[in-house]
Amino acid sequence: MSEEINNQDKVQAIDNNSVLNAFKQALGTQVLKVYVNSLEREVNFKEVSVVEQKTLSKTMIANEKRRDIIYDVQCSLINRLCLEEGFDIYRLTEFDRIRILMEIYQSNYFKNDITYKCPECGTVNKYHLDFDKIIAKLNDFDLSDRVYNLEDKYRHYNFTLNYPYVRNVSNFYKAYNKKYAHTTQKEQEVLDSMGNIEYVNLFIKQIEMVNKDDPSNRQVADLTMMSYNQIEQLISILPQNIIFSDENGVIKYITSEFIEKINKVFSYEKCAQCGAETTEGIGGIGDFF
């Protein structure tokens, strides 16, 4: 008798396995096509499963203050959902990453109500992100390299600028987090402002420096091939004015031409209480799970 039941269970188990497999196959056919700007073509992604979304939300909540972990979790979600062999988001640009994430969120009905605490008055506001609008705005971006020229008495400085590679941003967050460990609130504030500048450095692809009296005296650095520490060192030896000038320094140019532009894509309404602009930074888009 008991053997009979056992057999019945086995048959049932086999049946259910084939049901599961049928579901898997059927679900695997829904494909999201995303245009990836730096590859100049469409790439296929599969749907986010319940288990993937749960793992993602859990990790994000548990690591609220660890931007490095949140960043990598988002990147590995993109890699896991991609149906193309050899695809690696870390080799693409930050713009691609944001664009792909937005399309994945949109097509998977991710929660798009976010709460945001106003930095001016502390009021907690609730906003609704419109993914369609965000994607439409992203489609209007000019993604070609831009060359920004500066000069002082002695030299010409030509900066080639664009959105950074995901790999470099990930390394930046990891290094930044190491600095953050075991710091006081006050030290954190200082590190925060330094960190913002170091983040801006990531947008510099190349620096060319030419001597005015002797143009054959010319140095070129490819920052995309340099480590995070090397970039920091290189920037720190350049003339203060070229980098930091409030008027025309390269940091100011990158902030207004690249970072503020992408932040505006995510700008929400003004604070309901005090009317302050409540634009979140690039990393902030991870906050709305």
Ligand SMILES: [Zn+2]
């Ligand atoms: Zn406010």
